[in-house]
Amino acid sequence: MAPNPLHLGVALDGAGWHPAAWREPNSRPADLFSAGYWTDLVTTAQRGLLDFVSIEDSLAIPEERHARTDDAVDRVRARIDANLIAARIAPVTRHIGLIPTVTTTHTEPFHISKSIATLDYTSRGRAGWQVRVSGTPGEAAHFGRRELRAITATELAEAVASGTFPGEVHDLFDEAADAVEVVRRLWDSWEDGAEIHDVATRRFIDRDKLHYIDFEGRFFSVRGPSITPRPPQGQPVVAALAHGPLIYEFAARGADLVFVTPTREAGPGPIVEQVTAAAARVDRTGEPLRIYADIVVFLDTDETTGPQRLARLNEHAGDEFASDAGIFAGSADELAELLIEWSGRGVDGFRLRPGVAVDDLAAITDRLVPALQRHGVFRTSYPDGSLRALLGLPTTVPNRYATA
Amino acid sequence: MSTPRKQVILGAYLGGVNHHTAWWHPAAGSQIDFSSFEHTARTAERGKFDFFFLAEGLILRERAGQIFDQDIIGRPDTFTVLASIAAVTEHLGLAGTINATFNEPYELARQLASLDHLSDGRAAWNVVTSFDAFTGQNFRRGGFLDPADRYVRAEETLNAVRALWDSWEAEDLVADKDSGRFLARPDAGAFAFHGSQFDISGRFTVPRSPQGRPVILQAGVSPQGRDFAAANADAIFSPFGKLPEAADFYRDIKARAVAAGRAAEDIKILPSASFVLGDTEAEAIEKFHAIRNEQVTGQTALILLEQIWNRDLSGYDPEGPVPDIDPDPAAPPIIQGRAFVHQDRFATVERLRQVAEAKQLTLREVVIDQFERGPLVGTPTQVAEQIDSFVQNNGSDGFILGSHLVPWGIDEFVDKVVPLLQDRGALRTEYTGTTLRDNLGLPNVRSTVAADA
Numbered sequence: 001m002a003p004n005p006l007h008l009g010v011a012l013d014g015a016g017w018h019p020a021a022w023r024e025p026n027s028r029p030a031d032l033f034s035a036g037y038w039t040d041l042v043t044t045a046q047r048g049l050l051d052f053v054s055i056e057d058s059l060a061i062p063e064e065r066h067a068r069t070d071d072a073v074d075r076v077r078a079r080i081d082a083n084l085i086a087a088r089i090a091p092v093t094r095h096i097g098l099i100p101t102v103t104t105t106h107t108e109p110f111h112i113s114k115s116i117a118t119l120d121y122t123s124r125g126r127a128g129w130q131v132r133v134s135g136t137p138g139e140a141a142h143f144g145r146r147e148l149r150a151i152t153a154t155e156l157a158e159a160v161a162s163g164t165f166p167g168e169v170h171d172l173f174d175e176a177a178d179a180v181e182v183v184r185r186l187w188d189s190w191e192d193g194a195e196i197h198d199v200a201t202r203r204f205i206d207r208d209k210l211h212y213i214d215f216e217g218r219f220f221s222v223r224g225p226s227i228t229p230r231p232p233q234g235q236p237v238v239a240a241l242a243h244g245p246l247i248y249e250f251a252a253r254g255a256d257l258v259f260v261t262p263t264r265e266a267g268p269g270p271i272v273e274q275v276t277a278a279a280a281r282v283d284r285t286g287e288p289l290r291i292y293a294d295i296v297v298f299l300d301t302d303e304t305t306g307p308q309r310l311a312r313l314n315e316h317a318g319d320e321f322a323s324d325a326g327i328f329a330g331s332a333d334e335l336a337e338l339l340i341e342w343s344g345r346g347v348d349g350f351r352l353r354p355g356v357a358v359d360d361l362a363a364i365t366d367r368l369v370p371a372l373q374r375h376g377v378f379r380t381s382y383p384d385g386s387l388r389a390l391l392g393l394p395t396t397v398p399n400r401y402a403t404a
Numbered sequence: 405m406s407t408p409r410k411q412v413i414l415g416a417y418l419g420g421v422n423h424h425t426a427w428w429h430p431a432a433g434s435q436i437d438f439s440s441f442e443h444t445a446r447t448a449e450r451g452k453f454d455f456f457f458l459a460e461g462l463i464l465r466e467r468a469g470q471i472f473d474q475d476i477i478g479r480p481d482t483f484t485v486l487a488s489i490a491a492v493t494e495h496l497g498l499a500g501t502i503n504a505t506f507n508e509p510y511e512l513a514r515q516l517a518s519l520d521h522l523s524d525g526r527a528a529w530n531v532v533t534s535f536d537a538f539t540g541q542n543f544r545r546g547g548f549l550d551p552a553d554r555y556v557r558a559e560e561t562l563n564a565v566r567a568l569w570d571s572w573e574a575e576d577l578v579a580d581k582d583s584g585r586f587l588a589r590p591d592a593g594a595f596a597f598h599g600s601q602f603d604i605s606g607r608f609t610v611p612r613s614p615q616g617r618p619v620i621l622q623a624g625v626s627p628q629g630r631d632f633a634a635a636n637a638d639a640i641f642s643p644f645g646k647l648p649e650a651a652d653f654y655r656d657i658k659a660r661a662v663a664a665g666r667a668a669e670d671i672k673i674l675p676s677a678s679f680v681l682g683d684t685e686a687e688a689i690e691k692f693h694a695i696r697n698e699q700v701t702g703q704t705a706l707i708l709l710e711q712i713w714n715r716d717l718s719g720y721d722p723e724g725p726v727p728d729i730d731p732d733p734a735a736p737p738i739i740q741g742r743a744f745v746h747q748d749r750f751a752t753v754e755r756l757r758q759v760a761e762a763k764q765l766t767l768r769e770v771v772i773d774q775f776e777r778g779p780l781v782g783t784p785t786q787v788a789e790q791i792d793s794f795v796q797n798n799g800s801d802g803f804i805l806g807s808h809l810v811p812w813g814i815d816e817f818v819d820k821v822v823p824l825l826q827d828r829g830a831l832r833t834e835y836t837g838t839t840l841r842d843n844l845g846l847p848n849v850r851s852t853v854a855a856d857a
Contacts (some may be wrong), residue, residue: 022579022581022586023584024581025581027581029581029586030577030579031609031735032579033518033521033611034521034524035490035491035520035521035522035523035524048593058609059510059511059514060606060607060609061593061607061609067536072590073585073586073587073588073589073590074584074585074586075586076586077586077587077592077593078587078592078609078610078611079519079609079610080514080517080518080522080610081514081515081518081610082521083484083523084483084484084487084515084518084519085487085518085522087483087484087485087487088487088490088491088522089491090439090488090489090491090524091442091491091492092490092491106508106510106511107511108506108507108543108544109461110506110542110543111481111506111507112485114480115481115482115483115484117480117483118480118484119484119486120439121437121480122437122480122484122485122488124438133545138607139487140605141604141605141606142510142603142604142605142606142607143508143510144603145508146603154803181428190478195478197427197428202428202474202701202703202704203473203474204427204474204475204477205463205471205477205478206473207470207471207472207473208465210471219544220543220544221541221544222541222542222543222544223541223542224542225464225471226469227461227463227477228436228478228479228480228481229436229478259621270835285689287510290527291785294503303700306538316584327842335473357559366531371721381737398429398669
């Protein structure tokens with residue numbers, strides 16, 4: 001294997017990232033909420049030796065960025081909890097990383113900490129967390145505890161273009177950064193070896209190895225320690241999707257991976273520079289933030305080409321497919337060449353978004369991965385070890401509270 | 405022909421944070437590793453149990469301001485463990501305690517409905533509320549609830565969660581590729597709930613789950629608690645392990661359920677119990693006493709009494725008499741983080757003194773004697789008989805069983821007692837239903853139309 005192997009994960013979202021994906025012949029729209037569907041997808045990804053699957057989630061009915069109307073009945077307008085999907089899959093997979101999305105704006109960091117830690121136990125060291133921030137008034141109304149102002153599409157476009165977000169957006173990300181900090185502190189709040197099981201003194205734990213985190217922030221405070229002992233990886237992998245400098249800074253403050261969305265035209269270079277600059281602004285030290293480029297893929301199959309498949313999907317959807325990430329439609333060999341080219345331009349890995357989950361995931365496993373292997377840039381078997389090991393992150397993570 | 409024998413409902417309980425689990429036993433396994441949970445669940449399913457039950461902890465216990473180090477204190481997240489157990493079992497119900505004070509209805513409804521989908525209809529929720537500011541320290545929105553609001557909060561949470569579950573009809577999910585229709589109606593999942601605790605509205609993301617409404621479990625001893633559970637729960641934990649107290653409770657709950665407009669059989673009554681088996685009755689009793697003697701060390705006994713006295717009793721001799729001082733209910737709690745509430749500390753103290761005097765017991769011995777309710781002790785035949793006759797005499801509809809030995813303790817029960825219950829016709833030999841509701845004999849609520857009819 002090459003000294004700098006290419007890292008490859010997939011992002012799973014319902015029937016696929018194209019809004020008409022559910023109507024494709026191989027898609028299983030009635031199964032989208034069943035364990036069997038997700039087990040099949042993740043098993044396919046594991047057959048392709050991929051680093052991880054991430055599972056999208058939100059606390060709102062899925063909708064397109066430029067939704068035509070709120071009452072569409074021809075789209076997948078439902079989803080189930082991603083963390084529980086990951087937990088359901090954990091015992092029936094062995095190697096692949098599991099990175100559910102958990103929205104932190106409304107959910108307690110204490111709960112997130114113990115649920116991801118527990119996923120790390122039930123998956124035996126393969127857990128991650130994609131942090132999602134919710135800024136929509138609709139999601140806030142589901143909780144009724146705070147009011148959020150709707151940011152219009154125009155405001156959002158202006159903000160992304162200028163990099164200057166309204167104050168409340170800064171607050172949301174500051175709050176999310178605090179939540180990530182709390183979750184990480186809770187993961188460290190039990191030192192390794194805190195469970196001593198000392199029969200002679202009847203002490204189950206050494207209380208000197210448990211730590212109050214005593215977090216006091218602008219938005220909330222959390223005392224700790226965690227109820228769940230430190231997870232197998234020490235620190236499960238934290239990831240965030242980011243589209244601009246403010247969010248690159250958020251990722252640089254607390255994440256291990258950042259998922260970015262370079263365009264095909266510009267390539268990853270400009271974004272890599274922005275991420276690096278953001279990391280410098282927030283004085284990130286230690287491990288560098290790993291940059292993964294997101295690409296939506298429509299791959300050639302035996303029956304039809306990627307571009308033809310995309311055209312057919314667009315026709316079903318009644319709309320040209322639009323995406324925040326770059327779109328690739330073509331052969332696996334061409335995609336392999338693109339990934340190899342981009343991986344020399346500052347990205348650490350790729351997260352492919354299958355346009356149609358069932359079909360494109362099969363093509364990634366059966367066509368793209370062999371193509372990458374022929375180029376000598378992708379593993380031919382899984383090594384033993386955790387998700388951190390798979391991603392090339394340090395597997396020994398110092399505990400901030402360790403005294404010895 | 406006689407009517408079919410009343411079926412015994414069985415739940416398997418994996419002991420968490422307490423002094424009942426013999427963690428120091430050389431054969432004891434981990435309380436955290438998934439393999440322990442997996443073994444218990446698989447074994448319970450082999451024994452045709454109805455469900456696996458997990459308690460919840462949201463803060464580490466403290467004694468006098470220090471983290472408690474004498475017993476097991478760490479545990480994994482309930483929902484995550486249950487979803488993972490769904491992967492290694494097929495029929496077993498998956499029940500978890502989840503606190504309604506530190507979770508919002510939207511996320512509770514969503515996680516439970518998701519678990520129900522991912523397990524093909526096996527999710528159950530033990531609804532608890534907390535009014536404990538100590539636990540609230542781990543939650544950003546605090547969480548202190550006025551004790552008077554406890555049932556208001558619980559009732560509104562349940563009503564809000566049900567409103568969310570009911571926001572989807574089973575028929576709303578069409579997913580027809582040919583017509584391009586995914587939803588039957590554009591507003592599937594639309595909900596609004598307005599109460600004193602919650603003011604929420606929007607769209608629920610989870611289609612109606614296989615059980616329609618996951619199974620609801622409750623505990624309640626006070627008249628208010630009994631009424632609440634009888635009106636709302638599918639099953640209620642009984643605090644009584646001995647007839648005839650248990651039969652009184654059983655009759656009372658069923659009557660309250662009927663008064664609330666439900667059928668008596670729509671609510672199941674389940675005490676928790678530990679079990680100890682032996683080849684002879686004498687051996688089982690000896691084993692039981694040996695385990696109790698090991699579980700309740702002098703230090704454990706003092707700590708259990710401190711919860712009642714709410715005083716530092718560390719100066720007392722465990723092998724001496726029961727402390728002669730009065731409890732101090734007004735002081736700040738010496739033990740924090742336990743859902744253990746004494747209604748009347750003075751009465752409990754008086755009872756312990758009387759028992760100690762009558763039976764000539766030391767402080768530690770009186771704890772051993774008084775702090776275990778309704779253990780099932782005997783030969784497998786005797787234990788099968790105890791369980792079956794308790795249920796046939798309407799002491800309960802079944803039991804939630806926990807072993808002192810995690811995770812292997814349940815094996816002995818499944819290997820030795822389950823076949824005897826099956827021989828008596830009191831326990832199924834194969835699962836018959838497809839959902840937990842089916843297996844428990846509860847009404848189907850797959851669609852709100854059917855449920856309201």
